[in-house]
Amino acid sequence: MEHIVIIGNGISGVTLARHIRKNSNKKITIVSAETDYFFSRTALMYVYMGHMKFEHTQPYENWFWEKNRIELKKGFVQTIETHSKTLHFAKGDTLQYDKLILATGSKPNKFGWPGQDLDGVQGLYNKQDLDTLEQNAPNNKVCNRAVIVGGGLIGIEFAEMLVSRKIPVTFLVRESSFWNGVLPEGESEMISRHIKTHHIDLRLSTNLKEIKADENGRVKSIIIEETGEEINCNVVGLTAGVTPNIDFIKKSNIETDKGVLVNRKLETSVPDVYAIGDCAQQREAIGNRRPIEAVWYTGRMMGETLAQTICGNPMEYNPGHWFNSAKFMDIEYQTYGWVFGERNRPDYEKHFHWIHKDDNKCITIAYHKDTKLFLGINTFGIRMRHEFFDNVLTKKWTVDKVIEHLSAANFDPEFYKLHEKDIVTQFNSETGSAISLSKKSWRKIFA
Amino acid sequence: MKIIKHTGLVLFIIALTIFTGTLFTGSFGLTKAEVEEYVTAQGYKSEVITEALEKAVSTEKELSIFEFSNRVRDAYQASNDHYDNLIAKYDAEKNWDKKGEQYQYKIYGKPHTLSYNLAKNAGSGYVKENAGLMWWLTFGLGIIGALLFILPNFILLGAPGIKNDGVFHKAATNRGWIAWLVLFYLVTFYLLLYFKADYVVNWTYILDPISEFLNGGKASQWFVYGFLYCTIMTVMAVRMFIKYRHNKYQILRTTSVLFFQIVFAFLIPEIMTSLNMPGYDFKNAFPLDYDFFFEWNIEKLTESGAVGLFILVWGTILTLVIVPLMVYFFGKRWYCSWVCGCGGLAETLGDPYRQLSDKSLKSWKLERWVIHSVLVFSVLMTVVTLYCYFSGAESFLGIHSQWIKDTYSFLIGAWFAGVIGTGFYPIFGNRVWCRFGCPLAAYLGLVQRFKSRFRITTNGGQCISCGNCSTYCEMGIDVRAYAQKGENIVRSSCVGCGVCSAVCPRGVLKLENDSMDGRINPTEVLLGNDVNLLDLLNKK
Numbered sequence: 013m014e015h016i017v018i019i020g021n022g023i024s025g026v027t028l029a030r031h032i033r034k035n036s037n038k039k040i041t042i043v044s045a046e047t048d049y050f051f052s053r054t055a056l057m058y059v060y061m062g063h064m065k066f067e068h069t070q071p072y073e074n075w076f077w078e079k080n081r082i083e084l085k086k087g088f089v090q091t092i093e094t095h096s097k098t099l100h101f102a103k104g105d106t107l108q109y110d111k112l113i114l115a116t117g118s119k120p121n122k123f124g125w126p127g128q129d130l131d132g133v134q135g136l137y138n139k140q141d142l143d144t145l146e147q148n149a150p151n152n153k154v155c156n157r158a159v160i161v162g163g164g165l166i167g168i169e170f171a172e173m174l175v176s177r178k179i180p181v182t183f184l185v186r187e188s189s190f191w192n193g194v195l196p197e198g199e200s201e202m203i204s205r206h207i208k209t210h211h212i213d214l215r216l217s218t219n220l221k222e223i224k225a226d227e228n229g230r231v232k233s234i235i236i237e238e239t240g241e242e243i244n245c246n247v248v249g250l251t252a253g254v255t256p257n258i259d260f261i262k263k264s265n266i267e268t269d270k271g272v273l274v275n276r277k278l279e280t281s282v283p284d285v286y287a288i289g290d291c292a293q294q295r296e297a298i299g300n301r302r303p304i305e306a307v308w309y310t311g312r313m314m315g316e317t318l319a320q321t322i323c324g325n326p327m328e329y330n331p332g333h334w335f336n337s338a339k340f341m342d343i344e345y346q347t348y349g350w351v352f353g354e355r356n357r358p359d360y361e362k363h364f365h366w367i368h369k370d371d372n373k374c375i376t377i378a379y380h381k382d383t384k385l386f387l388g389i390n391t392f393g394i395r396m397r398h399e400f401f402d403n404v405l406t407k408k409w410t411v412d413k414v415i416e417h418l419s420a421a422n423f424d425p426e427f428y429k430l431h432e433k434d435i436v437t438q439f440n441s442e443t444g445s446a447i448s449l450s451k452k453s454w455r456k457i458f459a
Numbered sequence: 460m461k462i463i464k465h466t467g468l469v470l471f472i473i474a475l476t477i478f479t480g481t482l483f484t485g486s487f488g489l490t491k492a493e494v495e496e497y498v499t500a501q502g503y504k505s506e507v508i509t510e511a512l513e514k515a516v517s518t519e520k521e522l523s524i525f526e527f528s529n530r531v532r533d534a535y536q537a538s539n540d541h542y543d544n545l546i547a548k549y550d551a552e553k554n555w556d557k558k559g560e561q562y563q564y565k566i567y568g569k570p571h572t573l574s575y576n577l578a579k580n581a582g583s584g585y586v587k588e589n590a591g592l593m594w595w596l597t598f599g600l601g602i603i604g605a606l607l608f609i610l611p612n613f614i615l616l617g618a619p620g621i622k623n624d625g626v627f628h629k630a631a632t633n634r635g636w637i638a639w640l641v642l643f644y645l646v647t648f649y650l651l652l653y654f655k656a657d658y659v660v661n662w663t664y665i666l667d668p669i670s671e672f673l674n675g676g677k678a679s680q681w682f683v684y685g686f687l688y689c690t691i692m693t694v695m696a697v698r699m700f701i702k703y704r705h706n707k708y709q710i711l712r713t714t715s716v717l718f719f720q721i722v723f724a725f726l727i728p729e730i731m732t733s734l735n736m737p738g739y740d741f742k743n744a745f746p747l748d749y750d751f752f753f754e755w756n757i758e759k760l761t762e763s764g765a766v767g768l769f770i771l772v773w774g775t776i777l778t779l780v781i782v783p784l785m786v787y788f789f790g791k792r793w794y795c796s797w798v799c800g801c802g803g804l805a806e807t808l809g810d811p812y813r814q815l816s817d818k819s820l821k822s823w824k825l826e827r828w829v830i831h832s833v834l835v836f837s838v839l840m841t842v843v844t845l846y847c848y849f850s851g852a853e854s855f856l857g858i859h860s861q862w863i864k865d866t867y868s869f870l871i872g873a874w875f876a877g878v879i880g881t882g883f884y885p886i887f888g889n890r891v892w893c894r895f896g897c898p899l900a901a902y903l904g905l906v907q908r909f910k911s912r913f914r915i916t917t918n919g920g921q922c923i924s925c926g927n928c929s930t931y932c933e934m935g936i937d938v939r940a941y942a943q944k945g946e947n948i949v950r951s952s953c954v955g956c957g958v959c960s961a962v963c964p965r966g967v968l969k970l971e972n973d974s975m976d977g978r979i980n981p982t983e984v985l986l987g988n989d990v991n992l993l994d995l996l997n998k999k
Contacts, residue, residue: 308924330992
């Protein structure tokens with residue numbers, strides 16, 4: 013019986029294991045040094061905030077693994093010997109594999125700041141980080157102030173977590189407006205304002221110079237690059253993005269760059285070794301996607317795809333239309349298709365932006381300025397239907413048609429106040445169109 | 460703000476203490492004339508009960524309710540023992556005529572109910588004489604205290620949105636010592652209410668004026684329960700309105716359950732009683748309303764003319780036609796979380812405990828066994844009752860009619876629905892009764908699972924398996940298990956409270972009514988992946 017060994021029990025590795033089990037009788041082992049059982053990394057913040065307990069983040073009950081004959085091994089892989097197909101663990105034991113899948117995920121970026129390894133300086137990525145934070149910042153008496161460095165999705169979540177325990181937060185963001193490398197201006201500014209309403213000390217266009225230690229080697233303050241200002245704090249959160257967690261793989265003969273290099277079949281340079289999820293790097297980017305995608309659902313999709321290949325139905329990784337979602341404090345964000353921020357925006361991409369007077373809802377629709385082809389939508393504070401936009405993108409609708417049928421895209425709970433009329437009115441007046449809102453349901457439209 | 464909140468808490472605890480303390484006040488006794496009048500009014504034939512009762516309660520001594528209750532129950536016991544001895548004696552003598560005669564002298568009824576009926580007229584003391592003031596010191600102060608505790612949340616919770624910060628850090632909401640204390644209080648409350656009503660007779664005095672105003676009669680323990688129920692729901696609905704002020708579905712739903720509780724369950728039956736009609740809760744559907752087809756109820760209704768007849772027909776149509784039809788169109792939520800009284804309490808008083816329901820597969824299995832057994836039990840009981848009612852027999856299928864009714868009322872009506880169903884909120888979550896016990900929920904669930912337009916739609920591939928939906932599902936449904944597979948949630952137990960959708964940080968869940976086609980959509984691979992792979996696997 014072929015032995016499939018997966019390193020990493022995150023969403024990629026676990027999805028892969030589940031799908032291999034569905035399609036075959038192969039022996040499956042998942043190796044992890046982090047936790048005994050799979051949990052949802054994205055939910056760690058809710059454990060700290062007291063919305064959930066850690067066990068609630070585990071999508072499968074503990075009996076699930078034995079019942080599905082998925083063996084779990086807790087251990088830290090030190091070296092991979094691909095010629096003898098052997099894993100060597102830190103504790104000295106070994107494991108033989110027939111096929112090896114690397115699904116080791118990411119680790120927080122550190123950019124060589126002085127003091128970045130002091131006590132009290134930490135990222136927020138794995139279970140250990142959560143435990144560390146619980147020690148570093150159990151309340152606002154132990155932690156009088158925290159500084160978050162890096163304005164991305166994890167940064168804002170980290171800030172939200174600390175605020176939930178009434179810990180004052182200073183949030184250093186390199187960009188001139190929150191996440192404007194990704195978000196168009198109007199949205200980025202709305203979120204920046206929203207962050208401030210939560211009494212977070214948001215510092216835009218601000219870089220970290222160094223982290224200073226007290227006599228015990230613990231963080232005591234940080235210095236700001238631009239002004240030289242010193243901010244006293246007990247915790248520094250480093251959230252300037254993540255990078256593939258592949259240090260132990262670099263020592264092997266598996267070809268790597270920033271991540272483990274893979275082809276479209278998710279094969280590495282070494283036969284019978286594959287890589288999926290955050291740690292995999294496509295040799296050539298797929299469409300507008302980045303070569304490394306540290307996104308929950310892409311990891312899952314790679315797992316779904318690779319399971320087919322391993323079970324004898326070779327298949328290329330071919331993700332569909334881009335989508336994603338996040339939540340910025342109280343404002344939910346969804347995106348379907350491509351909407352670029354100012355920095356990366358192609359010439360042909362034109363934006364239509366609508367914002368609600370309450371300053372907590374807005375949308376941006378991107379379309380081709382000549383062909384009017386709908387390219388994508390960002391929505392804040394309004395839920396939209398994935399299936400609707402997936403269809404729209406596949407069928408290459410024009411922006412006019414999307415605007416006309418916008419009601420059918422809404423996914424807000426029943427009885428919510430709807431804003432499509434406002435949106436259509438504004439679109440008409442800005443573009444000189446005369447679109448009237450259709451009442452057709454989305455099922456009828458695509459029937 | 461914090462100070463206001465803490466003041467509110469202190470006031471509430473004072474009110475609760477006074478409310479509880481009233482139980483130990485007052486003195487109870489009746490004159491011989493009053494006892495004789497009572498015995499005549501009750502039509503007791505026993506020749507010894509009058510004397511026994513007089514000896515027990517016509518005394519110079521000031522009796523507390525507990526002592527009064529002891530003495531009254533002993534008196535009834537003595538009377539019944541007297542005739543039991545005679546029965547035994549004549550039985551031994553084989554004097555069948557004499558033996559048969561004795562049964563008419565026996566007095567049936569639950570000891571504490573007999574004692575309650577006497578105590579209601581026997582009490583005197585500060586509480587009874589100052590009902591208005593006592594109302595303000597208990598209900599009034601309690602309401603003010605609770606509102607002072609709740610209203611500052613409007614500011615303290617910050618901007619509208621999901622605010623579950625610290626839910627699992629607090630002793631009240633994470634099975635800590637406060638939760639156990641609340642459980643103890645609630646369980647004791649229900650035990651007294653159901654089984655020792657005479658001990659809480661002081662509470663009825665506080666509400667006598669209100670009861671007299673509404674229906675012309677004095678307050679019973681059930682009036683106290685109904686009034687308390689409405690009060691608690693109203694106050695805790697204010698909490699819901701603040702907590703979910705960004706969510707119109709939650710606001711409308713809370714308003715709806717509150718309206719049906721106050722108007723349908725409380726006011727209309729009271730007003731009907733005052734008009735000499737049988738008091739009836741028009742929304743309380745059989746088999747939740749398990750005694751609807753009991754002989755005494757059918758008799759009461761058939762004897763009350765056109766209104767009674769209308770109620771009989773309405774109650775039957777409600778269960779057989781209206782309920783399933785509405786479930787077809789809207790799911791069982793229209794009843795369980797928009798109309799039902801039990802649901803109403805669970806969604807207001809119980810909301811802080813929704814995260815405590817067990818999500819394991821084991822408890823789902825247990826749930827299906829238990830709830831469907833209760834459904835079978837209730838239907839069987841009703842069949843036996845109705846057969847016996849129409850045929851005049853004492854039993855059917857070897858089941859004694861009175862026995863099965865008593866057993867059901869005791870086990871399901873009192874213990875399951877009350878003591879466990881509500882008393883255990885702080886430990887097992889707020890829908891224990893609805894999930895494991897309610898026969899109506901079981902019936903609606905069968906309709907919802909197999910023939911309904913309702914479902915919770917999963918939004919393509921957006922789920923990140925965070926688990927908020929499952930954690931906050933009061934029915935213990937592992938919502939995430941479906942959402943992370945891209946499947947819609949179609950479960951018989953779902954009461955459509957909408958909280959999974961509310962707490963989802965990624966906009967993945969939406970409660971919807973739509974065509975039944977594709978309602979249940981098992982998927983292999985989620986939306987967003989390779990179109991060919993989707994086709995290959997999902998159409999396999």
